[in-house]
Amino acid sequence: MNKVIEQTFSVPFRYPVCFTSRLFDPKNTLLADLLKGDKIPKAFFVIDQGVSDAHPTLISDILKYAQSHSGVFTLAADPLVVPGGEQCKNDQKSFQQVLDASNDFGIDRHSYIIAIGGGALLDMVGFAAAIAHRGIRHIRIPTTVLSQNDSGVGVKNGINAYGKKNFLGTFAPPAAVINDLAFLETLDDRDWRSGISEAIKVALIKDADFFQWIVENAPALAERDMDAMAYLIVRCAEMHMEHIAGRDPFETGSSRPLDFGHWAAHKLEHLTDYRVRHGEAVAIGIALDSTYSYLKGLLTADELDQIIQVIRDLGFDLYVPELSGEVLLQGLQEFREHLGGRLTIMLLEKIGRGVEVHAMDTELIQEAAARLKASQMEGQNVSS
Structure with a gap:
């Protein structure tokens, strides 16, 4: 029975x-x-x-x-x-x-x-x-x-x-x-700057107005204006709290939208033996997945250029050597394993709106990395 x-x-x-x-x-x-x-x-x-x-x-x-x-x-x-x-x-x-x-x-x-x-x-x-x-x-x-x-x-x-x-x-x-x-x-300048990448992340997937505020206040943030930073921290914390309350706080599903840019960031940290700090790796991961979104026809060239420019204005690198190569791609499998189920990656269909996908084109990832390398090393525009 x-x-x-x-x-x-x-x-x-x-x-x-x-x-x-x-x-x-x-x-x-x-x-x-x-x-x-x-x-x-x-x-x-x-x-x-x-x-x-x-x-x-x-x-x-x-x-x-x-x-x-x-x-x-x-x-x-x-x-x-x-x-x-x-x-x-x-x-x-x-x-x-x-x-x-x-x-x-x-x-x-x-x-x-x-x-x-x-x-x-x-x-x-x-x-x-x-x-x-x-x-x-x-x-x-x-x-x-x-x-x-x-x-x-x-x-x-x-x-x-x-x-x-x-x-x-x-x-x-x-x-x-x-x-x-x-x-x-x-805080030293690296740690002051690093946390701003998480604000860029949450703004890009959830709030276009907040992203525009970051763009307009990037010089003040880079110059360590405390009033600007206080606003950024409170707004970013509010958005994180709203997300936790509204969806899947214990991540029982396979979706983790607040980790936009993080599949590559987590792998970069490990590959660089944590020489690249988390916030710095997230900035590179955001640049990579934004470029990938553009190559997939989701973002416009103007949107990508604005994202890349604010990352630059805040003093972040766009590329480190570990971004190129097959080993980085293992981060996709590790990201899937961490949540279980099928691969779920957050991309951008426009500034302020994320979209989830369940497959990534490895050749396009490598092209995105190559564009970031050329932009970092030679000053080329990522979208061209």
Whole structure:
């Protein structure tokens, strides 16, 4: 006899994305208000080494903040400082340190693990928090443009394994995200610029008006105008949140439209041993897939030229040697495997409107790469 008992339930997820400045000023109660509850929780901070180096008083500021709000939360231990960047996702040492701390300091499901750093560190700490005790509450404090406007506001966590980006990971929404714009002041020019590529991406597939704003404000963004960057981050974060709420937040299907330009970007990162940073790789991936869209007759020459020009105006390269060759094409298969099902790639049918395809012409990909190489090396127009 066959018998089936079916269970169906839903769990609502809710988390705030907050914007502030000087978070650890004792007079700023934002974090304390988020931690406030019926009981006094433990909080454990994990800090990106690069952020700690750029902000020498950060740890002492956290200690003073905790002391000022001792009636709201307590520190489980002194903050843990670990290397940031892709290193912390490639080498599982830091990941294990977070798990060890959860065990050693009695960090339970009523505690908080608070990560301060770039997107890679947030991914790693979020994964550790998600699997310890089957889920410890996690607060993200992104410190780069890329993490404040993109990766830090989402629901994905992970580390790299088997030579593949984010092979191990979870979907686990944070308890909160706090964007402190003051952290952006110490970014080097590469990290300041890198995050803008994710704004270009989401604008190209969803909002032509926002893309036009980026075009018009590219000089201000390149010159590190904080007001322009603040607007870009808030608008980009809004669009990401709208997408997560409206479609497939845990990616149960084979579609991942917010990864426009990313199939090549992820492979480029690995092929360059992460010499090319994520945002830089995304800019190249956007240029590649936009050029491919043009070659397929989807985009006009004028639209492609405008996309390429804004990428240039923001200081991005269009091409690196690893973009040419058969190995890059493996990124298509790895992209399909990551989601399962059939290959689904987002292209552009016009600025502000994406279109999904389920096959890619490898010869056209190589032609697109060749055009970007000629444009980078010889100044040729990509559309001609």
